[in-house]
Amino acid sequence: MATEHDSHSTGTQAHGGAAHSDVFPPFDTNHFSSQLVWLALTFGVLYLLMSRIALPRVAAILEDRQATISGDLDHSVAMQKQAQEAVGAAEDLLANARARAQALAEETHLKLAEEAVETRKSLEKDLKESLEAAEVRIHAAKERAMHNIEEIAAEAATAIVQQLTGKAPEAGAIEAAIAANHKI
Numbered sequence: 001m002a003t004e005h006d007s008h009s010t011g012t013q014a015h016g017g018a019a020h021s022d023v024f025p026p027f028d029t030n031h032f033s034s035q036l037v038w039l040a041l042t043f044g045v046l047y048l049l050m051s052r053i054a055l056p057r058v059a060a061i062l063e064d065r066q067a068t069i070s071g072d073l074d075h076s077v078a079m080q081k082q083a084q085e086a087v088g089a090a091e092d093l094l095a096n097a098r099a100r101a102q103a104l105a106e107e108t109h110l111k112l113a114e115e116a117v118e119t120r121k122s123l124e125k126d127l128k129e130s131l132e133a134a135e136v137r138i139h140a141a142k143e144r145a146m147h148n149i150e151e152i153a154a155e156a157a158t159a160i161v162q163q164l165t166g167k168a169p170e171a172g173a174i175e176a177a178i179a180a181n182h183k184i
Contacts, residue, residue: 153178 025031154174161169 150178 026035157174157177158169161167161174
């Protein structure tokens with residue numbers, strides 16, 4: 001086994017390297033102190049770069065985003081308030097318009113009712129006047145008809161008496177008989 005180990009270490013040395021060990025280099029305890037120093041230096045440099053350059057940029061971006069978001073939220077709250085006020089104003093206008101329309105409808109209804117009453121009264125008055133005039137005309141026509149009937153009756157009576165007796169009756173006798181019959 002020694003020969004195998006010797007040939008193996010000779011092969012590593014032939015390539016210009018140190019003697020080869022079977023331990024993974026990062027876990028080799030001979031290199032821990034140098035690895036810790038480099039780790040501390042690298043961490044320190046990265047920490048300084050992050051804290052001085054990258055993190056302030058990220059913080060500025062986050063602050064800008066927060067300001068934009070809060071500004072947008074404030075704007076949306078203001079717009080929502082304006083929208084609610086506009087809705088309230090529109091509802092008030094609509095309620096006022098409805099009230100005016102209802103008042104106008106009631107006023108128009110009353111006006112039309114008054115006009116209908118006035119028209120009815122005027123028509124009744126005209127009808128009454130027409131009826132009175134018609135009654136006067138009917139009464140006059142009746143009087144004329146009665147007068148004509150009396151004349152016709154007198155002529156008919158005269159003709160009948162003359163036909164029956166052969167003589168014309170006295171003018172006053174027939175008129176007296178008609179007047180006496182008229183009183184009955």
